[in-house]
Amino acid sequence: MNYLIPLMVVIPITCALFLNLLHERTRTVKAISIIVALALPTVPLIANYGVQYFGGYPPLAQNPTIAVGLPTLITGTALNIFHPAITYVFGSAQKLMIVILGFIALFAIYISLYEVKKASGVYAYLMLMGTASIIAMLLSDDIFNLYVFFEIAALAQVGIVLVSKVDYNYETALKYMILGSIASPLLLIGIALLLGVTGNVNITDIVYSIQHGLVNPQSPVLLMACSLIIFGWLYGTGLPPFHTIKSAMYSKALPTGAALLQAFSVFSFVAIGIIILRIFSYLPFAHIFIIGISLVAMTLGITMAITQTDFKRLIAYLAVGELGYIGIGLGLGTALGITAGLFQAVNEAVITAFLFIGFGTIMYKTKETDMRKLGGMLVETPKSALLVLLAGLAMAGVPPFNAFQSKLMLVQASLNSGLPEIAIIMVLLSIVTFMTFMRAFHTIYLRPKPADLEIKNEKIPNITLVAMVAFLVVCLVFGLFPQIATNFLQGMAMSIA
Amino acid sequence: MNIYDIILKKIKDVRMETGDDEPVSNMAASSMLTAEITIISTLLIAVVMLRLLNKTLMIGSVVLIFVLAIVAMPIMPRLKREQNDSLASMSFYVIIGLGIIVTLFYWGNLNG
Numbered sequence: 001m002n003y004l005i006p007l008m009v010v011i012p013i014t015c016a017l018f019l020n021l022l023h024e025r026t027r028t029v030k031a032i033s034i035i036v037a038l039a040l041p042t043v044p045l046i047a048n049y050g051v052q053y054f055g056g057y058p059p060l061a062q063n064p065t066i067a068v069g070l071p072t073l074i075t076g077t078a079l080n081i082f083h084p085a086i087t088y089v090f091g092s093a094q095k096l097m098i099v100i101l102g103f104i105a106l107f108a109i110y111i112s113l114y115e116v117k118k119a120s121g122v123y124a125y126l127m128l129m130g131t132a133s134i135i136a137m138l139l140s141d142d143i144f145n146l147y148v149f150f151e152i153a154a155l156a157q158v159g160i161v162l163v164s165k166v167d168y169n170y171e172t173a174l175k176y177m178i179l180g181s182i183a184s185p186l187l188l189i190g191i192a193l194l195l196g197v198t199g200n201v202n203i204t205d206i207v208y209s210i211q212h213g214l215v216n217p218q219s220p221v222l223l224m225a226c227s228l229i230i231f232g233w234l235y236g237t238g239l240p241p242f243h244t245i246k247s248a249m250y251s252k253a254l255p256t257g258a259a260l261l262q263a264f265s266v267f268s269f270v271a272i273g274i275i276i277l278r279i280f281s282y283l284p285f286a287h288i289f290i291i292g293i294s295l296v297a298m299t300l301g302i303t304m305a306i307t308q309t310d311f312k313r314l315i316a317y318l319a320v321g322e323l324g325y326i327g328i329g330l331g332l333g334t335a336l337g338i339t340a341g342l343f344q345a346v347n348e349a350v351i352t353a354f355l356f357i358g359f360g361t362i363m364y365k366t367k368e369t370d371m372r373k374l375g376g377m378l379v380e381t382p383k384s385a386l387l388v389l390l391a392g393l394a395m396a397g398v399p400p401f402n403a404f405q406s407k408l409m410l411v412q413a414s415l416n417s418g419l420p421e422i423a424i425i426m427v428l429l430s431i432v433t434f435m436t437f438m439r440a441f442h443t444i445y446l447r448p449k450p451a452d453l454e455i456k457n458e459k460i461p462n463i464t465l466v467a468m469v470a471f472l473v474v475c476l477v478f479g480l481f482p483q484i485a486t487n488f489l490q491g492m493a494m495s496i497a
Numbered sequence: 498m499n500i501y502d503i504i505l506k507k508i509k510d511v512r513m514e515t516g517d518d519e520p521v522s523n524m525a526a527s528s529m530l531t532a533e534i535t536i537i538s539t540l541l542i543a544v545v546m547l548r549l550l551n552k553t554l555m556i557g558s559v560v561l562i563f564v565l566a567i568v569a570m571p572i573m574p575r576l577k578r579e580q581n582d583s584l585a586s587m588s589f590y591v592i593i594g595l596g597i598i599v600t601l602f603y604w605g606n607l608n609g
Contacts, residue, residue, distance in 0.1 A: 175584050179591055186595070220603065227602035231595055241594035244580050245587055289601065299539045300580070303532040307525075307577055372522075421546050425539050432535050439528065 004047035005090045006054070008098060009136045011039055016128035023121025030113055033124045037109040040131060041102030044095055052088040052139075059083055078214060083202040088139040093342060093492035096485060097267055098135050100346050103474070104263045104353045105131040107467035108256040111357065114463045115256075115364065123163050127260055130156030134264050137271040143191050144201040146271065150187070150236055153264055154180050160257040161249055172252040176245050180235060183242070187232025193225035194279075207278050217282055226280045230289065233276060237269035239297045239327070243320045247304075250316035251369075255360025258312065259353035262319045266349040269323055270342060273330045277338075277496050287333045294327025295425065302429050306436040310369050311359050314440055318395065318433060319352045325426065329410050332417050338493035340409035343485055347402040347478060351395045354471035358388035361460050362444055366453060371440060376449025384460060385445045387468040392441055394475045396434035402478035402485075409482075504529055507574040533573040537566045 015036040022028050051058075060067040060074065061081045067074075074080060109127055113119045133153035140146045158180075161173040195201055197219055198209045209215050215222065233239075238246025246265065250258045273290070280286045301321025308314040326348065329341020361384040368374055378385045394401035397408075407430060414422040478485050508521050508529055544562055547555040566572065579586065 172582070175582070175587065178584065179587060182588070182591055182595075223603050224599070227599045230602070231598050234594070234598075241587070241590035244582065244590075248582050283602075285602065289598075295539075295543055299536060300576075303536050303573065304577065304580060306528045306532050306535075307573065309525075418549075419546065421542050425542050428535065428538065428542070432531065435531060439524065443524070 002048055002050040002052060002090070004043055005050060005052040005088050005139065008043050008047070008090075008139070009132050011043065012036055012128040012132035012135070016125045016132065019121040019128065020125040021121075023125070025121075026119050029121040029124060030119045033109055033113055033119065033128075036128060037106045040105050041099045044090075044098040044102060044135075047090060047095070049091055049095070052090070053083070054086040054088070055084075057085040078205075078208065078212070081208070082200065082205045083141070086145050087141040087202060087204075088136075089141045090139060091492060092488040094138050096346060096488035097138055097270065097342075100349055100474075101131060101134060101138075101263055101267055103470075104349060105260060107357070107463075107470065108260045108353070110463050111360075111461070111467055112254070112256040114461045120163065123160070123257075126156050126159040126163065127257070130160065130260065130264055134267045134271070138267060140271075141203050142201050143194065143203055143206070143275065146275070147188060147191055150232075150268070150272075151184060153268065154184065154236070157249065157261055157264060160261060161253050164252065164254040164257050166252045166254065169252040172245075172248045176249050179242065179245055183232050183235030186228045187235070190225045190228030190232060193221050193228070197221050197225065203275055203278060210279065210282065223283075226276075226283065226286065229272075230276060230286075233269075233272040234293070236272060237265050237323060238320050239269075239293055239323060240300055243297060243300055243304075243317075247301075247313060247316035247320055250319060250356075251310060251312040255312075255356045255363060258316070258360075259356040262316075262352045262356065263349045265319070266323065266326070266345050266352075269326060270345045273327070274492070274496060277330060277333070281333060281496070287331050290327055290331030291422070294324040294331055295422070296324075297321060297327065298324030298425070298429050302432050302436065306432060306439070309371050311362070311371050311374075311440050311444060312356075312369050314371075314436065315352065315355050315359060318355075318436065319348070321429065321433070322348045322352065322395070325407065325410060328422060328426065329413060332413050332419070332422075333497060334413055334417055335490070335494045335497040336409065336416060337413035338496055339486055339489050340406055340413050342489040342493060343478075343482070344403070344406035344410060346485055346489075347394075347406050347475070350471055350474050350478075351391060351401075351403060354391040354468060354475070355388065355395060357464060357471075358384055358391050358468055359444075361388075361464060364460060364464075365456050365458070367456070368453070371443040373450060373453060374444045375447045375453065376445075378445040379449075380455055381460060383465060384468065387465070387472060388445075389441060390472055390475075391468075392434075392437035394479075396437060397430045398434070400479045401475045402482070403475075405479055405482040409486075501526065501530065504533065504571045504574070507571045510574070529571070529573050533571050536572060536576070537570075540566070 059081050130153050133149040136149040137146050158173045161169050197215050198206045200206050210217050235242050298321050301317050305314050305317035326341045326345045329337045394403050397403045411423040505526050544558045
């Protein structure tokens with residue numbers, strides 16, 4: 001037993017509950033938050049790869065002592081290899097993604113603690129609950145268990161927006177919940193249909209049943225399950241038609257909350273996307289659909305971003321657009337494509353968090369997000385301006401940063417798959433992303449300061465700058481040595497392709 | 498009236514409809530123009546992928562979409578107006594999206 005695997009989820013959830021109870025005790029909240037935030041990337045880093053069977057029940061085939069004496073009706077059939085308990089799988093790809101998610105959560109929590117005079121236990125509680133849920137989604141090999149954490153993550157996201165003191169945050173959070181009340185039950189119905197057809201909720205067992213003819217792969221109920229699960233996936237990740245509400249959610253959260261929310265979306269996208277590929281990749285239409293919806297997300301996200309006047313909404317739309325790149329990689333379905341897609345997911349989570357926190361310094365100094373009312377910020381915040389510029393270059397895929405490597409891999413993967421049109425669209429949209437970012441950067445930092453702009457005479461907290469430098473280091477390391485990341489991701493990609 | 502003036506007029510129309518009476522800046526107009534060109538070119542390039550299905554269908558679709566894009570230009574202000582934060586409009590597109598997905602996966606795979 002590798003107890004560190006369940007502890008990746010148990011530690012943040014338990015501490016989150018304590019923080020909620022102790023929310024009035026500022027020093028205690030701060031101390032617990034600091035320790036737990038540190039544990040988020042550390043525990044997966046030191047944990048060994050392995051499989052955790054909750055309740056201690058592995059499949060009978062792996063546990064001959066229990067199998068002794070059982071009738072052949074059980075030991076001689078597929079029941080012998082089916083998983084009787086909830087199973088968590090911790091492989092190299094999960095390790096990288098959970099470490100990166102923990103890393104983003106660590107800085108989001110630290111900045112939120114040090115940017116305010118009184119640390120909020122409720123805010124820390126929501127951030128930890130959300131992070132724990134996404135970690136569980138990445139680990140879980142049980143689709144119903146994944147759904148439970150999907151719901152917790154959705155509620156944590158609503159909570160993060162609700163406690164952010166941003167105009168119209170209540171309204172946006174309520175809208176997200178209402179739309180979720182359409183999408184989440186449909187996802188659950190999809191899972192129920194899958195259970196009805198296969199008699200299983202363990203993903204490995206479902207895949208086995210379909211591949212070995214235990215169920216009819218063309219069963220109409222299975223096809224309906226696929227469409228409903230995909231619909232739930234679109235909601236959880238913010239792909240069209242949910243891109244408007246998702247971008248609104250990011251823009252109505254505080255910068256630390258937005259940085260974490262987008263990381264939740266990216267890793268939910270990967271967690272559910274991989275399950276869809278594992279179960280339904282035998283349907284050629286599943287690949288076509290993923291590519292199609294990803295192209296729509298990229299185009300709508302990036303073209304909507306360029307027309308925005310609110311910089312938080314602009315980054316939010318860019319984040320939605322960048323999700324499309326991940327989807328292209330997954331949709332191509334080749335080992336190179338999936339590796340590139342997963343690599344892009346890791347990169348995008350870091351870069352978008354970097355941008356939200358970087359532009360968050362403008363909000364910290366001016367309390368303003370409307371670009372038409374901003375200007376001349378280069379003089380006020382020269383260090384963070386430089387870091388924001390580098391983050392923007394990274395997002396657009398400029399070398400030597402990480403997104404350059406992942407986008408190059410995606411272009412190569414689409415060329416290898418005989419789809420040069422996708423490669424051209426990705427390059428075109430990267431150019432537009434670059435232009436969109438430079439427009440925002442020029443407006444906020446380079447043009448003259450408007451006379452009526454009030455700037456707070458307070459230094460940007462050191463932890464914010466440290467976080468930005470740390471994100472920059474990750475961008476550079478993965479950009480200069482992409483094999484560090486791709487070596488972790490290749491195994492998973494090859495098992496799905 | 499050239500394309501720039503048409504886009505400028507359309508942005509003003511959309512802004513009047515949404516109650517935003519601020520003057521249209523050069524940056525807003527050029528952003529809209531970039532978005533317009535991006536969306537049309539992306540659409541045209543994406544349609545070329547229909548060559549995998551049928552080359553005649555691809556040529557016909559490219560010509561049709563090109564003509565439609567020219568006639569319907571500017572598309573972007575309309576698209577922006579549709580993608581607003583109104584719950585009614587978001588719910589509408591969510592239901593339409595659900596209908597399309599279920600139809601494509603259920604009916605498409607059964608009859609594919």
